[in-house]
Amino acid sequence: MESAPSAANDTTSSVPAASSRLALISKERVGAFFDAVVAISATLLVFDINIPASDGTLKVGDLIEAGHELGHWIVSFAMVALIWVEFNFVLSHSRQSDGAMLLLTLALVAALSLIPFASSLVGDHPENVLGALVFTGVMSLNGFLVIAIAALLKRKMHLHERADSHHQLALRIRGQLLVFIAVLLVCVTGVFLHRPEWGV
Secondary structure: OOHHHHHHHHHHHHHHHHHHHHHOEEHHHHHHHHHHHHHHHHHHHHHOOOOOOOOOOOOHHHHHHOHHHHHHHHHHHHHHHHHHHHHHHHHHOEOEEOHHHHHHHHHHHHHHHOHHHHHHHHHHOOOOHHHHHHHHHHHHHHHHHHHHHHHHHHHOHHHEOOOOHHHHHHHHHHHHHHHHHHHHHHHHHHHHOOOHHHOO
């Protein structure tokens, strides 16, 4: 008669233990995975730059005509680099990642992997406003997720690496908001002032 409660206790105690093992992941593994995705995304951006020679010989005019593709590469690479810098700052203030942090990080990785697609879409369809909207949406999603990860870590003080992590994260979030709002405004302005010859 007494074995049933004991078995039930063993079962319930094993569930938190299993979930704990799945939820807590070292920041080194998270950082390595994120760095790999960033490297692949940055490399894929280069493949979208296509500079065809008009008569078989490369000329300065060909480079000028491909200016919008180079412009998309610059904006996209800058966004990838910015996300990498901001995520690594957040990671430096974290001892490890729990379940919620891991889910948001995976969402950021997924959004980051869409940047080459969005850049290619705008490059292949420079006169299409829909492509510019998709590009703006992808950039905005990445910015939102970076801020969300920083804000979540700021609340989880048991995951903080340093004593001043809460203060440093609060300051960083303010800066991130300003930067990503500025990026969003630039992208939205590019949509409403759509000029294919400018590459936007």
